[in-house]
Amino acid sequence: MKEKGMGRTRLGRFAAITVPATAVSVGLGAAMLNGMVGAALASSSSFHVTGDSAKGTGMELTANYVQAATSDASATPTNKSDALVSLKDGVVSNMCLAADTDVLGFQLLGIKITSSGDVSLGTGWTDLSADSLGGSHAELGETLIGYAQADLAHQDAQTSPGHTPGGFSMKTSDGQDAVDISDLDSQLYALTLAGLSLDNLAISASTTAVEGTC
Numbered sequence: 001m002k003e004k005g006m007g008r009t010r011l012g013r014f015a016a017i018t019v020p021a022t023a024v025s026v027g028l029g030a031a032m033l034n035g036m037v038g039a040a041l042a043s044s045s046s047f048h049v050t051g052d053s054a055k056g057t058g059m060e061l062t063a064n065y066v067q068a069a070t071s072d073a074s075a076t077p078t079n080k081s082d083a084l085v086s087l088k089d090g091v092v093s094n095m096c097l098a099a100d101t102d103v104l105g106f107q108l109l110g111i112k113i114t115s116s117g118d119v120s121l122g123t124g125w126t127d128l129s130a131d132s133l134g135g136s137h138a139e140l141g142e143t144l145i146g147y148a149q150a151d152l153a154h155q156d157a158q159t160s161p162g163h164t165p166g167g168f169s170m171k172t173s174d175g176q177d178a179v180d181i182s183d184l185d186s187q188l189y190a191l192t193l194a195g196l197s198l199d200n201l202a203i204s205a206s207t208t209a210v211e212g213t214c
């Protein structure tokens with residue numbers, strides 16, 4: 001089934017809900033401090049990312065699955081469902097990222113990263129492996145729902161084991177105002193950025209939970 005939206009598509013809430021995860025590892029703060037142009041953060045449990053808005057010149061979405069990591073190196077990774085959301089030329093306003101983790105099973109540690117103003121995610125595609133992703137309002141340009149994954153411009157090139165050439169996907173046509181999501185509120189367990197440009201960066205760590213503080 002393919003539905004082609006003409007003009008703009010208005011969604012009161014855009015969300016993809018999948019199975020919750022089980023453990024957290026944090027690497028984005030270290031990647032930024034080390035001066036990496038592109039940074040990647042991955043977790044087998046969701047971490048919280050919010051922003052006043054998220055905008056892009058295009059978007060692709062597919063149903064997928066990922067392999068959940070485990071602290072036991074000898075254990076077999078578990079496959080779990082996710083929604084892979086790719087945002088082209090993404091910009092997030094007033095970003096906040098918060099994640100909690102248990103160290104050695106007995107000490108809770110939290111890390112919180114904030115940046116005010118417009119946060120550029122780089123020129124190109126940002127991949128969000130989403131436990132859930134939503135907002136108070138989403139406005140999309142011309143949108144195709146029920147698109148074959150094999151026909152996508154970006155995600156067709158992905159090497160994820162969950163990629164299905166004939167599987168369900170959704171895409172917006174490229175354009176300056178193709179994607180505009182207000183009050184971004186997302187639970188992610190993997191985030192791969194095309195790049196990162198931050199103003200008024202603040203990184204803090206604590207021995208108490210921070211995930212609900214964004």
